[in-house]
Amino acid sequence: MSKIISVHSFRGGTGKSNTTANLAAVLAMHGQRVGVIDTDIQSPGIHILFGLRGDEINTSLNDYLWHGKEIQEVAHDVTPANVAGKIFLIPSSTKPGEITRVLREGYDAQRLTRGLRQLLDALQLDTLIIDTHPGLNEETLLSLVISHTLVIVMRPDQQDYEGTGITVQVAKELQVPRLLLVVNNMPLVFDANAVAEQVAKTYDCPVAAVLPHSEEMMNLASAGIFAVRYPDHPLTALYQKIAAQLNT
Ligand SMILES: Nc1ncnc2c1ncn2[C@@H]1O[C@H](COP(=O)(O)OP(=O)(O)OP(=O)(O)O)[C@@H](O)[C@H]1O
Ligand SMILES: [Mg+2]
Numbered sequence: 001m002s003k004i005i006s007v008h009s010f011r012g013g014t015g016k017s018n019t020t021a022n023l024a025a026v027l028a029m030h031g032q033r034v035g036v037i038d039t040d041i042q043s044p045g046i047h048i049l050f051g052l053r054g055d056e057i058n059t060s061l062n063d064y065l066w067h068g069k070e071i072q073e074v075a076h077d078v079t080p081a082n083v084a085g086k087i088f089l090i091p092s093s094t095k096p097g098e099i100t101r102v103l104r105e106g107y108d109a110q111r112l113t114r115g116l117r118q119l120l121d122a123l124q125l126d127t128l129i130i131d132t133h134p135g136l137n138e139e140t141l142l143s144l145v146i147s148h149t150l151v152i153v154m155r156p157d158q159q160d161y162e163g164t165g166i167t168v169q170v171a172k173e174l175q176v177p178r179l180l181l182v183v184n185n186m187p188l189v190f191d192a193n194a195v196a197e198q199v200a201k202t203y204d205c206p207v208a209a210v211l212p213h214s215e216e217m218m219n220l221a222s223a224g225i226f227a228v229r230y231p232d233h234p235l236t237a238l239y240q241k242i243a244a245q246l247n248t
Helices: 016-029 061-066 096-105 109-122 138-145 158-173 192-203 215-220 234-246
Strands: 003-008 033-038 086-090 127-131 149-154 178-186 207-212
Touching (some): 003 016, 016 086, 016 127, 016 234, 033 109, 061 096, 061 109, 138 158, 149 234, 158 192, 178 192, 178 234, 207 234
Parallel strands (some): 033 086, 033 127, 178 207
16 A cells, blocks of 8 residues: 655754655665655755756646646656666755745645645555655645654754654644654764653654764765665664654
8 A cells, every 4th residue: 555654843954855865765775666745845955865956847846736737747757776666756846936936825735635645646656755844834734634654853952852742742633643753863972772762752652763963974965865875874774774664
């Protein structure tokens, strides 16, 4: 059965887009057909990780939301070389006029959720991963409602701790079938097992993995997908561990 997964965080910059891209990559490495959609329409960015520049995006989610295109028509095949499966990216437009239109007029959030379901069928996806805008807004809530799993990415930071509590509470109220926490960018001096235990207890929610701060990831600086660049790195093994939990 195909699955919809939302990757979210209450605060920005926690590592959602990198987590999304790496989970997509490891699932595709196992032969899956994976869709990735950038619903961060106000500040899109995940296309960069897949090697697309904003000015190279000729069709985007915006064309589906406002200009009558079918959603599968705006999917870009971004499958990296030597990957067995497929990755299709539905990017958001980086054109200033298209972004300000979202801020000025909003959009039909119901049309977005219909489009997500349509994508699963049209592209015969095994998994669709939604990279979201941080914080809670209408499209986040709608994406949670139709997700099988919500992955909440948080840093071990007091501001993230509080924000994550709010998101977990909302997700539980919306009865999202499965919640998984990912702790990202953990300082190397912390003990990963102790952090996992404490976070799981605080939110009464399973921790899929604790990802350490990685200099290689910093140096990659979103210029590629970590798991593709470093297939044998321990951080890639942790992305695989999260992906395995998404498949169950
Ligand atoms: N484990 C890690 N170790 C080192 N750097 C990391 C790690 N995870 C993410 N980063 C870096 O943190 C920055 C933010 O990551 P990313 O863009 O994935 O976050 P985001 O949650 O999508 O941000 P936004 O809310 O702005 O969309 C990037 O520069 C990325 O390279
Ligand atoms: Mg992002």
